[in-house]
Amino acid sequence: MEAVVELKGLTKRYGELRAVDDVSLRIEPGEIFALLGPNGAGKTTMIGCITGLITGFEGQVKVAGLDVVDHYRVTRRMVGLVPQELNWDAFFSVRQVLEFQAGYFGVKPTRAEIDELLDQFSLLEKADANTRWLSGGMKRRLMICKALMHDPVVLFLDEPTAGVDVELRDELWGYVEALRARGTTIVLTTHYLEEAEKLADRVGIINRGRLLRVDDREALMEEFGRRHVEVKLREAPTAGVIEALGQHAVEVEGRTLRLNYTRNAGEEEGGEEVDYLLKTLVGAGATILSVEGGRSSLESIFREVLHEDADASSKGAS
Template identity: 45%
Template sequence: MSPVISIKGLSKTYASGFQALKTIDLDIRRGEIFALLGPNGAGKTTLISIVCGIVRASTGTVTVDGHDIVSDYRAARALIGLVPQELTTDAFESVWDTVSFSRGLFGKPKNPAHVEKVLRDLSLWEKRDSRIMTLSGGMKRRVLIAKALSHEPRILFLDEPTAGVDVELRKDMWEVVRALRASGVTIILTTHYIEEAEQMADRIGVINRGEIVLVEDKATLMQKLGRKQLTIQLNGRLDAVPPPLAGYALALADDGAALVYDYDSQGERTGITGLLQDLARAGIEFHDLHTTQSSLEDIFVDLVRQAR
């Protein structure tokens, strides 16, 4: 299946000389949730702004479902909904009016039934006549999503959609995003909440200093780069790793009361069985076992550190 968004050789250098993006090549699959992670200033918002037609690229091309964003910009932009980081609308407008107006901007005919559905899906129906200025921060964030969905886009960009939103509301919004993906909408998400990417994304892209560091299926990424460790709490203390256990990737805790086994580095989990058998043969007794695996946050921090 051809990608719904195809980015080739994209770069952006501002008049000041600052190069925000450096030769970006990236394909977004139709119907996926793609999480774009990166530290502040990495180029996430610049990349999204170019695809959405807000910022002009210095070099490269972008096509949206086969439409070039420069030569066929009307067709390309009609397919895209953008949820920016901040709400920029008339504070005196009602929720209903601002969402309806956004639909009209794309030349869509009035469709009160669709606007109602969007507002109900986002738990905004009861606030439809409220002025924007009277809403809470979380409700304003929902209005941003409603505005982006007003013209029925097939691609949705979410730029830090849950920044400043409480945990309960964040999870509610995740459910909305999942429902959109189930309906066939492709979603590109930038976030500082690693948990959000871990919960939501099908694929992960990491950008740092204007360059794509890595793009990988989430499960594959965590399998390839996630560290798995087994901590063995000993009944006694050791001064060093015993010679019979030298063949394992073992480290002795500072207090000598635990052995830490990085079993993923062995390439197979069956090494755990052999390790426990060799512990028994060496007469080393233990009273507890504890396993841990790297989170996506650990992997992200390592990738960004390596790219510096």
């Protein structure tokens, strides 16, 4: 099947900086692809090269099989972009914003078609309201409607939930899932592993312009589904306690024990291992002062991926 987006050796330089560095990637029809990377990784630049906002790159970018440089007008119409910042004039009504956008792409939706789109995003009753009076969530939904006006084959969402509260984030995730159900191919950029975990079929990890990994979400989550639990005791554990913990990889530092474990596929938490640790400690008569748990942060995942990358390149060089 033809890829919706295909990058071959995409490189974008700003002076000495390679904001995107030799990236090759295929986005398949109907998938949600998350581009995961820290600030300045090159996500927005990469999207800009695909959506026609950024030119002067090396390598090849195709949308639906067409080169975005040679077929600029056609490919620009096939992509929709929801940028990070609000992008309309605050004096217009919701309907006017959409009509202007349609005009920009030379499409002439009927009033009923605009109403239908607004209805899908629960904005119909605000159709004639000034955009200034929309809530934050409504504004973000209007941005998505705007990007959908010309019926793109692929929709790019640049950090759709940056800086929004948990409730609004969940709401936006719901809309993204609804779009996928309609069959829209979606590429989203995010800092948050959780967002990629929740929404994406596949995840690409980008850092310093380089695409370090591309994996199915499940494979990535399995590999990085690491958790830890830290137990603080009143007294340092005795040799007997440490022996009882046996095979379990428990790190002991003074009165603190740390167990690193991998979340099993399909399980929410560690289950057995944490249970075993705590029961063993209690069984050995240790007094537990506190128990804290967490999972590998995105930062630690990046460190790990970067480490692997550095190891691989040093081996390649030797």
